[in-house]
Amino acid sequence: MPNIIHITKSDDLSISNNQLVMIDEDNNDEKNKISLNDISAIVIENCYCKISAILQLRLVENNIPIIICNEKHQPEIHSLGLFNHFQVTLRINEQIEWEKEKKEKLWSRIVENKIENQRALLEYLEKSEISIERLKTYKENLQKDDVSAEHQEAIASRIYFQELYSNSFKRFDEDGVNSALNYGYMILRAIISSKIVAKGFHPSLGLHHKSQFNAYNFSDDIIEVFRPMVDYLVYMYKDILNEVKLSKEIRQKILLVAQQKVLFNNKKYDFFQAVDYYLDSIRNYFVKDEEVIIPTLSVMDYEY
Incomplete structure (x- = not known):
């Protein structure tokens, strides 16, 4: 079943060993690790969430959309790769x-x-x-x-x-x-x-x-x-x-x-x-x- 990651807190998001790493900003502890192979999309609803450039790159390479919502929780931005098909x-x-x-x-x-x-x-x-x-x-x-x-x-x-x-x-x-x-x-x-x-x-x-x-x-x-x-x-x-x-x-x-x-x-x-x-x-x-x-x-x- 598709797995949509829902981010509602100001976590830091990064990547390690092809896994999404979510770090709690309050205590700098790792909250969770999820393989990119198990993720279908990421929805970010906290405007203060930080996401590393390398994670964004890997998500786009794997056709995993990043959807960022505004302060009213409405989707405002989403990622699209420019060259995700060899015959574009x-x-x-x-x-x-x-x-x-x-x-x-x-x-x-x-x-x-x-x-x-x-x-x-x-x-x-x-x-x-x-x-x-x-x-x-x-x-x-x-x-x-x-x-x-x-x-x-x-x-x-x-x-x-x-x-x-x-x-x-x-x-x-x-x-x-x-x-x-x-x-x-x-x-x-x-x-x-x-x-x-x-x-x-x-x-x-x-x-x-x-x-x-x-x-x-x-x-x-x-x-x-x-x-x-x-x-x-x-x-x-x-x-x-x-x-x-x-x-x-x-x-x-x-x-x-x-x-x-x-x-x-x-x-x-x-x-x-x-x-x-x-x-x-x-x-x-x-x-x-x-x-x-x-x-x-x-x-x-x-x-x-």
Whole structure:
């Protein structure tokens, strides 16, 4: 199972014999040693934590993202290696040349899969049958173009979020639920970005997302089908989140999202593996004209 290291104190982080060494700053004692082979990501939530340059280098070499949060505990910075793939120039040039029509068709497939994952979650939670059927209808009404997909996705998401949290819920309001969603999405986005770079792609060159102000357009395309993983965990704690901001305990729970199982080609993989296979499938779709395999989610397999 992926192991995400959560740093909440002002520890000193270094490396020795390919092991992460955590030193308690208060008494200068070693708290723990963990092999880099057993680490999937490091989340640092204390701005006074110190991390050695050699540790950062080794983490990047091993495609282990370092995610640094701001004072409000929202992910702000994450590490990306510049040359983590031996064919980086070839793959970025391929990415630039991906056909527009194929990108639009793939985006429609991604939205279709996302809506289906949302519908399945509402069904699992025994939410309104009317809302569940409406999501099914929006998915079936998708056409193979960007405009249709964006329109159907927006309507489906509004129904989905209000059914999941409350009729008054609005995405991007400043409240506990939105803070938790943002935290979870940003953690997944950072992990996905590191995987994109490891595959030789550039995270800014998106399929559908194209903003000149967004350095992670491709990451935002990839994350779409995985968002309900975060949504479900936040749903489980929504009554607490309506009253308080993100506690350390809640943040630790949210990190469990990246440790869940995902279905890819009818087999179960952890999230990290599923992203790897998903990116390989996308490249094969554009380069070899193969059918894209898009991950699906299975709520029953989650361990929260």
